[in-house]
Amino acid sequence: DAKTTQPNSMESNEEEPVHLPCNHSTISGTDYIHWYRQLPSQGPEYVIHGLTSNVNNRMASLAIAEDRKSSTLILHRATLRDAAVYYCILRDRSSGNTGKLIFGQGTTLQVKP
């Protein structure tokens, strides 16, 4: 599976936008880019995913570079409840059909009031 690289930690102020970067220079043409987050003492939560085009949903936006070697998760107005570990994951439909998710270390986002 192609690997992703994320900063270990980031800080943000409440109600400001947050841009969480992810590098995936070895991404293949069939890899989808997924983002999950995990709040303390909870299971991972799906945030957003995309293939080539930028994506928006009620939680966040995903900006994908034209060469697909990097992407950015955008939280438009951070709240204290957004403090979590954010994981950028590549999912290939050919991953043995297990569909398993491979979580790296992720980015720990701290939101200051």
Place this chain on the structure above:
Amino acid sequence: DVKVTQSSRYLVKRTGEKVFLECVQDMDHENMFWYRQDPGLGLRLIYFSYDVKMKEKGDIPEGYSVSREKKERFSLILESASTNQTSMYLCASSYSGTGVGNQPQHFGDGTRLSIL
């Protein structure tokens, strides 16, 4: 919203006991997964199921078995619990749809299992 419910948030059992962890999803998803999460090791896949009565081993199936008699329910069984199975256990489900790469997985809140 998709809901994946795990039967217990916290569980304490003794070495050698047979332990059952239950997971139910309400979205008619074909795929269901059991992971365990340990500090520094991330999530590791134990078993998954892509249909009723169908199961496949994940990366660390030793010491575990699973049961899927109904589409909405996926059970993880620790045949004879050992202390190295103390962990956070996470259940997830997903739709099959147009390919696994395009389908998000939805997780329960986890069961923190302690084996004494």
